[in-house]
Amino acid sequence: MMKLIENSDLPKETFGVKVAPELLAQTVRVYLSNQRQGTQSAQTRAEVSRTRKKLYKQKGTGGARHGDRKAPIFVGGGVSFAPKPRDYSLNLSQKMRRLALLGALTVKKEAKAILVVSGADKLTGKTKELATFLAGLKVKGSLLLVTDQARENVWRAARNLENVSILPANQLNAYEVLKAGTVLFMEEALEKFGPAGEKKAEKKETKAGETVKEKSAKTVSKPKAKKVVGKKKS
DSSP states (O other): OOEEETTOOOOHHHHSOOOOHHHHHHHHHHHHHHTOOOOOOOOOTTTSOSOOSOSSOSSSSSSOOOOOTTSTTSTTSOOTTOOOOOOOOOOOOHHHHHHHHHHHHHHHHHTTOEEEEEOGGGOOSOHHHHHHHHHHHTOOSOEEEEESSOOHHHHHHHTTSTTEEEEEGGGOOHHHHHHOSEEEEEHHHHGGGSHHHHHHHHHHHHHHHHHHHHHHHHHOOOOOOOOOOOOOOO
16 A cells, blocks of 8 residues: 655755756756757758759740759759758766756755655556555646666556656656656655665765776885995095
8 A cells, every 4th residue: 555655854965965057957958969869861962863964954044044953942852951860969977967866856855846655566556556546646747756676566557647657766867857747756766865875876886996996006016215325435
């Protein structure tokens, strides 16, 4: 049975950080750019398969001067400045993505748009069961349900509900948080955003760097002291 946890203690390390609007805007732009496939393509006049014969003689017709029918002015001709496949992807550092996510969660908390629920792991997968619970919350707009991991029973229960999306905690991003009207956390998922969960994430991020530092520290040897040879007395 799902129950709403009222007056839940949200960790300040996650839901009380300093918000940087410029970083949030940049993160949204990067996310949307990375969703673009970049497969659009059109033919220029050089690529259109058509005759290259001159349409009519240059002078004496009373009409405008034209070359062949592949010009962009004609139907079936090439496209001026035709779009071609390109890569729209942009990069954002892992630290910036993390700060943007925490900033987005802080914005939602200040707007009182974050809820915590328990018992979601015991759902049977029936849409009616979850729909009845959400109707009691009287949530307006879209809702994002954050799970601790990929749960098939929760996904089956929510897949046919309008304006309801599901994401596991490890795939949560600033764009999805800002896009949703309300963010509903499973109690188990909220634990991953606490101090203990952040420490685990930091260890994973710095593990590679620590091993490199350890190796470099072992390989670098201390400089040998130079021997001072005194002059022989005559």
